[in-house]
Amino acid sequence: MGTFDGVHRGHQAVLAEVTRRARAGKLASVLVTFEPHPLAVVNPAAAPKLLTLAAEKEALVQAQGIDRFVLMRSRRRWRSSIGSVRRTAVR
16 A cells, blocks of 8 residues: 555565565455545645656556556545544554
């Protein structure tokens, strides 16, 4: 799960490992990403400029062997829950 803007060597290594583990377990490999970038909703001034559009991102990810590409829409209503999710994840 992440924004995966572009697929650099680090992403490629992560995706290769996800694919390897999924195949070893006879499971589908899945990548979950967001559009727009979550910071564009939470803090637009801090949002990075994106390198790829959603369709390009999907093609790049699937070219790495990922079976399923899930694109979640970032929503303004998430804004109030992001802090609690972050605090929970850190604990």
